[in-house]
Amino acid sequence: MNKFALLLVFISFLAPAKITLPHLFSDHMVLQQNSTVRIWGTADPNEPVALTTGWDKKTYTTKGDSYAKWSLEIKTPSYGGPYTLTLKGYNTIEINDVMVGEVWIGSGQSNMEMTPAWGIENGPEEIAQAHAPHIRFFKLEKSTAPSPQISAQSAWQSVTPEVMKNNSALGYFFSQRLSKELQGVPVGFIVSAWGGSPAEVWIPEEEFSENKLAQSELEKLETSDAWPSKAGAAYNAMVHPLLPYGFHGVLWYQGESNTGSQSYDNTLETLIRSWRKQAGREFPFYVVQIAPYNYGAQYDGGARIRDAQRRILSVAHTGMVVTSDLSTTDDIHPKQKKQLGERLADLVLSKRFARLDLVAEGPLLKEAVVRGRKMVLSFHNSQGMYVKGGTRSPLFELAGEDGVFHPAQGVVRNGTIEVYSNAVKIPQRVRYAWKNTDQADIFNSAGIPMSTFTTEY
Structure with a gap:
């Protein structure tokens, strides 16, 4: 190595690192209203980090720790925006067009992932009318990881017809109704879904060593090139990075790939408790019951999953919407995503916002x-x-x-x-x-x- 190259290496060691943020913290993001939310990233050890909020001009400060990480908890107001968040360390980052409102995660398999482009009821008309800059999507790329990750690949997008067309139909109609009924509150919808995926891949791997019943179901999973089948594979890459974020609750639409399970209620309860444990709070978790479908010779596999989803309601802060009147038994992907999204929104309005005029659940x-x-x-x-x-x-x-x-x-x-x-x-x-x-x-x-x-x- 010549003297010039050595000089460059020496200078690089002296140069301060830049503060960085996960992709969740970027332009067009939505923060949970009336809450204390966490913002985190990386910085040099002992590097001063200052964050100033656009709604009250308050500045929060911390320093990078010995692992080159930092985090801050900030207070959010009632809904509004757009705002700017300004972070200063050895560099400066501005996050623009930040809204404050309701933030929800939608997870599961293909019925949560399903976009209007797949073909939904009245799809062309709904797509053409989808001009909703107050609704924002953060759709995770499908990925797996052998260990829990701290960031997820994606970007926030404001809803236009093209954005709506290629995002979760259920998530859009849920957000549309929730925002309308709350008189214009912005909604951020985070999509973390993978068609065909069984529930076990969304559960941290260590949970199975303590839960023999869940372990026995895990061992029955068939491998596929189209989705993961290893415990925790999707959780590590597509859930763990989200759990510190200030979302209000989770909407879960999954179960078709677990037909045949004799203990799906145990598996789903394990998933709920593990996510809550990692997040450090008992956030609401609302389930969409799978639709009736002809699974062939297997007599009651689908019915057992539907009943297991009902049984999960014994867990605190859960709820469920039923789909059996909104489907045909020859289509595993109900096209009436607007009605389903609105039922989910009504469930949230009833439980979170005490809308006593709404009956949001069936008998x-x-x-x-x-x-x-x-x-x-x-x-x-x-x-x-x-x-x-x-x-x-x-x-x-x-x-x-x-x-x-x-x-x-x-x-x-x-x-x-x-x-x-x-x-x-x-x-x-x-x-x-x-x-x-x-x-x-x-x-x-x-x-x-x-x-x-x-x-x-």
């Missing part, structure tokens, strides 16, 4: 009591409950002590449902809409269908 089993030869069922969210197209539902089944289920009839009476079958003298168990292709025929006054359920286990 959910509360109690099953044996009365003679009948099983009498009571429900949550049962206001105005009725059988669509008749007075009796044929989608019930009853079983006696032998555990064999027989076709049964369900009749709505005074907000309860009486279920009976001539083949069962003393009912012990009941289930509803238990075939993979069963579409609910019982609704409440809000027009939301009843969930598949069983008292079998």
Whole structure:
């Protein structure tokens, strides 16, 4: 090496490093309103870092630590913008067109990923009307990693017809309705989804060593060139970098790739708890129940997933929307993404913003009591409950002590449902809409269908 080259190397060691930020912190970003949010990045050890907020001109300061990392927690106002965030270290970074509003993560498999370009109901008309600069997308690139990452590849985009066309349809319609009902609050929607992916790849690998039931399901996964199949592979690259960010909650649409699982409720609960543990808070987690679909010879795989998703509602701060009236049984990707997005938004409006005028969930089993030869069922969210197209539902089944289920009839009476079958003298168990292709025929006054359920286990 000549003297000139040595001089350049020496100078490079003396030159201060630049402060850097993950891609989440960039122009057009959305920060969660009325909150304390974290902003982080890298800097030289002991490098002073100052962040000034555009809404109140307050400056927050810290220094790079011995690992060349830094983080700050800043307070956000009620919704508004655009604002500028200014960071100063040995260099200066300005983040422009920053909005403050509602921030949500949408994760799962293809039904969350599905864009209007795939083909949705009234797609061309909806795309043409999608001029919504107050709605922003951050869509992660599909990637895997062997260990948890600190940054995810993407960029914030304001919604135009072209941006909407190539982003999550469900995410757009959710954001559109939420913003409209909140009178113009900006919405940031982070898309972290991978078509075909099983739930296990979205769970940190270390969780499986402590959960033998989840481990047994993991071992059954088939490998694919189209999506990951290793525990934690998608989590490391596409979830871990998001969890410190100040989002309000998660919307989850996944399960089709786990049909056949006998314990999906355990797997999904493990996922929820692991994400919350890493984030350090119990954020809301709302599930879209998978739609009825003909999975072939597998008799009840889809029904078991639908019921497992219902069972997850015992976990705090969860909710679920039902899809069985918005699909055909020959299409695993329901085209009515606008209706689904609006149901999710109504769920958020009901639970987060206490909109008591909204019934956002369908009838959910509360109690099953044996009365003679009948099983009498009571429900949550049962206001105005009725059988669509008749007075009796044929989608019930009853079983006696032998555990064999027989076709049964369900009749709505005074907000309860009486279920009976001539083949069962003393009912012990009941289930509803238990075939993979069963579409609910019982609704409440809000027009939301009843969930598949069983008292079998």
